[in-house]
Structure formats: C-alpha cells, structure tokens
Amino acid sequence: MNIVFGTLIVVLVAGVGITAMLLVRRRAPEGSYFSDGDRASGVFGVLATGFSVLLGLIVFLAFTTYDESRAGAEEEAVVVTQQLQTAQFFPDPVRAELTGELICYGRYVAGEEWDRLEAGTLADAVNPWSVAMFDTVQPIEPTSGSEQSAYDRWLDETTTRQQARNDRVHAVAGVIPAPLWIVLFFVSAVIFAFMLFFADSGERAVTQALLMGSVTAVITTLLLLIVFFDRPFQNGVGGVQPDSMERALVIVQESLDAIGAEVEPPCDDRGNPIDG
Numbered sequence: 001m002n003i004v005f006g007t008l009i010v011v012l013v014a015g016v017g018i019t020a021m022l023l024v025r026r027r028a029p030e031g032s033y034f035s036d037g038d039r040a041s042g043v044f045g046v047l048a049t050g051f052s053v054l055l056g057l058i059v060f061l062a063f064t065t066y067d068e069s070r071a072g073a074e075e076e077a078v079v080v081t082q083q084l085q086t087a088q089f090f091p092d093p094v095r096a097e098l099t100g101e102l103i104c105y106g107r108y109v110a111g112e113e114w115d116r117l118e119a120g121t122l123a124d125a126v127n128p129w130s131v132a133m134f135d136t137v138q139p140i141e142p143t144s145g146s147e148q149s150a151y152d153r154w155l156d157e158t159t160t161r162q163q164a165r166n167d168r169v170h171a172v173a174g175v176i177p178a179p180l181w182i183v184l185f186f187v188s189a190v191i192f193a194f195m196l197f198f199a200d201s202g203e204r205a206v207t208q209a210l211l212m213g214s215v216t217a218v219i220t221t222l223l224l225l226i227v228f229f230d231r232p233f234q235n236g237v238g239g240v241q242p243d244s245m246e247r248a249l250v251i252v253q254e255s256l257d258a259i260g261a262e263v264e265p266p267c268d269d270r271g272n273p274i275d276g
Helices: 003-025 037-087 094-119 128-137 145-169 178-196 205-230 243-258
Strands: none
Touching (some): 037 145, 037 178, 037 243, 094 128, 094 243, 178 205
C-alpha cells in the first residue's frame, strides 16, 4: 500500500470526524448528551469489544492469505531451480527444450503474470509455459534408470510447483467476502455516531477533537491494514513482489554457465513467446 496515500486517508477521515464532533459540541449540553455517563461508557465498551474481536479475526484471516501468497511465491521459485537440475538428466534435445521452457516459465511469472496479479485480472489463466513443458515431457519414454528417476522426479516437482502457484495466486481476487466488509463499515459507522453523543460543551475543544480523532484514526488504519493484506500484490511497502522468482532466474543462469550449457529460451525477457 502507498504509505502517503494511506496516511492521507487516515488524516482525511480523522479530520471529518473531528469536524463533526466540534460542530455537534457547539449545541451539546455540559456533560455530553448522556445523562448517565457510566452506563454510556459501558455500552460503548460492548460495541468496541465486539468490533475489536471481529476485526482481529478478519485481520488474522487476511494476514494468513497474505502469508500463503508470499510463501507460495518463494516455494514456486525454489521448485523452478530444482526442476532445472532434474531437466539435465533427460536426453537431448528434450533437455535443452525443457530448460528453455523452464526459464520462460520463470520470466513469465516475474513479468506478464505478475502485472496481471497486481491488476487483479489473472482470473483462472494458466502459465502457457507450464502447458509447453507438459507437451514436451509427455512423449518421453525413459530408457534408463537415471531417465526414469528424472522423469518421476520431474512429475513430482511439477505437482509441487503447481500447488505453490495456486497458493501464490489464490488471493488475487481478495478473500474477504462482501458481507464482512458491509458489517465492518456498518459497525464503524455505529461507533462513529455513538461517539458524537459524547460531545460535551463543557470540555475543551482540543479534548473533544482528540477523543474523536484517535478513535476514527485507529479504526481507519485497521481497515486499511485489512485492505493491504487482502490485496497482497502491489507496489507499495510490504507488497508481495516477484523477487524470489527473479533471484531464481539469476541462479538458473549462473548454474547453466557453470556447467557450460548454452540454452536459447524461446521467449523474451518478460516470458512472451518469440514468433518463429
């Protein structure tokens, strides 16, 4: 999330709350609108407690989704480097073809696919290079023990890679359902309205401003935190970025250079297929 934008939202909402409180305070009686302040404070405590419990559960759910996406991205990158090693046990020309397609898979994840993740438009689209690798492996008939072992290991790693990808992309559309958002905003509005009845013309304006401003700022900050966790793919501070896959691609290239393998990937730097 953009820190500056988030700060502006918090300041704006807090400013609206403070302004509303000071306007109501002008005509408020001394001691607030409540004749029994202790009873009003008890009711407010019930509202605040219920809201905080609900908010805590939702933050936990959203953070779990965020963490799974981040962990999935890291595991997917690790499996790509492992599959590079496995591919070297296949016979030529399958070895070179699989290696090139594996590099293109990683480039596509860090390039085109990540842009669509951030835009929220990935939907159910698959990585085209995973399909290409499946087509390359499918006709292989292992003729030796090492090839059979590599073939079995490749299939296991493919399953692991796909599961890691699913963990990475499952949060693209958000996991907090609309009814929860409705409840959160409704309870926030109720607390805001309840706070206005604490307006007290007998207290100083700065005290009343602090009373409303602190509550609205905290609630707004927590709601923004949920939005951040619910949409983990973003350029702001803390957003999930393709750093793991980019590092994996560097490791893949260094490994190929170390063994003297020259592979020409059939794609550009963003993973798009090269015509012809």
